[in-house]
Amino acid sequence: MAKRKSTTAAGYGYAHQALRRALLADAYGKHCPRCDLPMLPGQSLDLDHTDDRSGYNGMAHASCNRAAGARKRNAQRRKTWSTSRNW
Ligand SMILES: [Zn+2]
Numbered sequence: 001m002a003k004r005k006s007t008t009a010a011g012y013g014y015a016h017q018a019l020r021r022a023l024l025a026d027a028y029g030k031h032c033p034r035c036d037l038p039m040l041p042g043q044s045l046d047l048d049h050t051d052d053r054s055g056y057n058g059m060a061h062a063s064c065n066r067a068a069g070a071r072k073r074n075a076q077r078r079k080t081w082s083t084s085r086n087w
Contacts (some may be wrong), residue, residue: 019056020047026061034064
């Protein structure tokens, strides 16, 4: 149980992981390219792809990176966010 899904299958292979690790230590104290706030130790950071996925923007807050990725999808999914109230 609790077997982790392969990160390679999700499009984040070994090269990405190695690059992320190398950049992570250097990223703390720098400003997030998405929200312009400093990236602090203890915060979750992602290696942020450019929008066309041809390269990397550098490190960004994981929350900022994922919000940017979700923004496009939200346009189509907004209806599904309504909660079902059976009570
Ligand atoms: Zn940020």
